[in-house]
Amino acid sequence: MTSTSATPPLRELLQLHDVTCLDEGDWLRLGPSGPRAQAWFVNAQSHPSHCSVQLDVVLELWAGRVLIESFGGFGKTAQEAERDAFENLARCSLHVLLGAFVRPPDEHVTVEEWELSGVRRRVILGNIQGRGVQPSAEATRAWFQELERALKALPLVSGTHWLRVYYAQQASQTMVLEVLLDNQEWPELKEALEKAPWPSAPEFLSQRLFLVLQGGVDxxxxxxxxxxxxxxxxxxxxxxxxxxxxxxxxxxxxxxxxxxxxxxxxxxxxxxxxxxxxxxxxxxxxxxxxxxxxxxxxxxxxxxxxxxxxxxxxxxxxxxxxxxxxxxxxxxxxxxxxxxxxxxxxxxxxxxxxxxxxxxxxxxNQAPAIRPSAPAAPPPNTPAPPQKPWWKFW
Incomplete structure (x- = not known):
């Protein structure tokens, strides 16, 4: 899969939103002490009637913690597809990312408090965005309420997490349901949402939600x-x-x-x-x-x-x-x-x-978390020789 840098247009978009960008090699530092960001166009394709591309935005929140958000772009030309992908970023996730990691949330996001796994979390929600014919507000609210109920029922370790939910259907038949927590599939939440009252229509319809959860020790x-x-x-x-x-x-x-x-x-x-x-x-x-x-x-x-x-x-x-x-x-x-x-x-x-x-x-003041340890099993009679570690201690 080929890729080309999309960091220059990302810089332009961020600067339009009053975010100072400082160069750090291939990265942009967002503000003097904020996270680092870069972007890539991948999987560009030309079709008889249109062009498509995927935009990957990478945010290094802190050492060892990387967030990736992906967006599709479509247009008559490659340039139109790339511009559409960035518009998708601006509509769906940009203000959530800025409100969670760069500056205080603005009017483009909703901030709520939910209790998840016994921890009070700040939830920064973007607007639910869609393509194709769009359902009523009531239909959208119905599946979102199911999402909230499922999140409150599932175990989740404390700290910072991000969640993306994407649903698409054609002719009243589900095409895809994607549920990603911290860039990884979350099977339990996906299973719960498969039973949600998703909207249907005879034409193409998709809906996408991105949110960030913060709370508890990270x-x-x-x-x-x-x-x-x-x-x-x-x-x-x-x-x-x-x-x-x-x-x-x-x-x-x-x-x-x-x-x-x-x-x-x-x-x-x-x-x-x-x-x-x-x-x-x-x-x-x-x-x-x-x-x-x-x-x-x-x-x-x-x-x-x-x-x-x-x-x-x-x-x-x-x-x-x-x-x-x-x-x-x-x-x-x-x-x-x-x-x-x-x-x-x-x-x-x-x-x-x-x-x-x-x-x-x-x-x-906490309940004990101790149980008797089982006796250690004896080593096998013919142990396999250990592999050489990639860091030698002796």
Whole structure:
């Protein structure tokens, strides 16, 4: 698939909306400290009666967190198709993106508060846009209400998310229903929306909605706090997380969890066995509390983001290492390997995480998340040799 840069016309569109754009290589920095953006025309096609193109707008919100919005463009010429794609961006998503990540929301978006998965979220909604014949406001409102009900019933990790819903039909038959959360298909929400009262018409009809959800501690922003800059000490990271809205316990957990999770994901293919619990100790006391990590959403999200960074390269190797190499587990592994141990023979004890009195009090008020760990299975008689990691510790 060929692609050509669409960043110059993106700059023009942003400047028309009073957004200052600063050059950073192939990127545009939106304002002095806003996200970075770029755009591409892809999949350009010429047909007997018209031309079409796809516009991909890429927004790097912070290190490791990338938003992509795509728009179709159609016209008699390639230039008309490209212009139509940008008009689609301006109508559907631009003001949502600006209101969520660049400046306060304006009159072109709707801002509401919904409770999703026990977290109060700010919801920034764009207008529902369509092509072809358009249904009544009541018909549009009916499927939107089903969307809101389904969102409030489905589990969703806290932090920043974006959602795109696209529906198209022809001759009263559904052609496509696309439901993307953070650029990935969301099967559970799609299944719920397949039963929604979508409008129908004998001609072509499509409707599209884009929205951003914000609320609760954002683990992906905590990742960025570790790598931008990479040598920041724990206290500064803690203060940044607190300024982002994390509670003392959430901030202290993430300062401890993220290096442990990234270190574990980095070396898990080598065969060491990691505990499923951690031990919280209150500073200056003998108070201890074990926590079952798979039931802690912050731990699960830390592991997920580490696995995602390895799989899709959302962080550079240096950025990944800036987090992983803080891990006490990796230092212990390195010492064991230097002493001649085999990684597949190593079984790590639960990490001890020291909490401040304020964070410990917050933890005390939460329901315990601990269960007995099953005995570790013995290693196989003929273990496969571990693969060589892409970062050598010894």
């Amino acid at each position: 683990v992906s922003r905590a990742v960025a706090a570790f790598v931008d800059p990479p040598d920041r000490d724990d206290e500064l990271i803690y203060e940044e997380l607190r300024s982002q809205g994390a509670t003392p316990l959430e901030a202290e957990k993430l300062v401890a969890y993220l290096p442990l999770a990234f270190g574990q994901v980095l070396v898990q293919h080598m065969g060491p066995r990691f505990p499923d619990s951690a031990l919280f100790v209150t500073a200056g006391t003998r108070n201890e509390r074990p926590v079952f990590l798979p039931e802690d959403p912050l731990w699960c999200e830390s592991i997920r983001l580490a696995e995602e960074a390895i799989a899709d390269g959302s962080l550079t190797r240096d950025q990944f290492n800036a987090i992983a190499l803080r891990s006490s587990t990796l230092h212990a592994l390195n010492n064991a390997l230097n002493a001649g141990s085999k990684p597949e023979d190593l079984v790590f004890a639960p990490s001890v995480i020291t909490l401040s009195a304020e964070a410990a009090a917050e933890l005390h």
